[in-house]
Amino acid sequence: MRILLADDHDMVRETISAYLTSEGGAEVTATTDLPLAMQEIESGGPYDLVLLDYNMPGMNGLEGLKKALEANGGKGVAVLSGSAPTRTAQEALDSGAIGFIPKTMGAQSLLNAVRFMSAGEVYVPVELMRQEAEAPTHPLIAQLSPREVEVLNGLCRGLANKEIARELNLQEVTIKLHVRTLCRKLDAKNRTQAAIVAKEAGIF
Secondary structure, three states: OEEEEEOOOHHHHHHHHHHHHHOOOOEEEEEOOHHHHHHHHHHHOOOOEEEEEOOOOOOOOOHHHHHHHHHOOOOEEEEEEOOOOHHHHHHHHHOOOOEEEEOOOOHHHHHHHHHHHHOOOOEOOHHHHHHHHHOOOOHHHHOOOHHHHHHHHHHHOOOOHHHHHHHHOOOHHHHHHHHHHHHHHOOOOOHHHHHHHHHHOOOO
16 A cells, blocks of 8 residues: 555654554655645656645645546545545545544554545544434534634634644634634634534534
């Protein structure tokens, strides 16, 4: 298996690379952002599987996924995520991803998933799909754009605007605008109240 792993978190990247190499016998090329991943695909691709961190620099939501899919010559591209909402997993699959991998997944399960996807099969964790089936869309969610949902997720995790901006690869001023819009849509006086509304509604 020839795998390209792109993730800007050193520990995640090194741990996954080491396990896939030692236990899975994979040949892993690792990089830290989308532009570098695209260079690797162009120079060394296509890869049997490309794993992209959803929140790393250059991704711009699922735009990065689409670019990588086009560059990888029809072979599989999957999304890794530590915090994206379940709906993002579905959007990734709808955009052509061959899989969606939570970073909380156990090492052996991750290896099995990688083998599965390298063989051309679509992989999504069963618990993620079950969660989707059990959680009807809250009316409040229907008012929000996918990006606003991601920003709200950051607020609910207590992240500062700067941290949310880094996670989503956006400018801090853009996050401030999203927070303002969220407060208006959720009828909240401030970011803290917006997070409380979301948690009480069971959105996160």
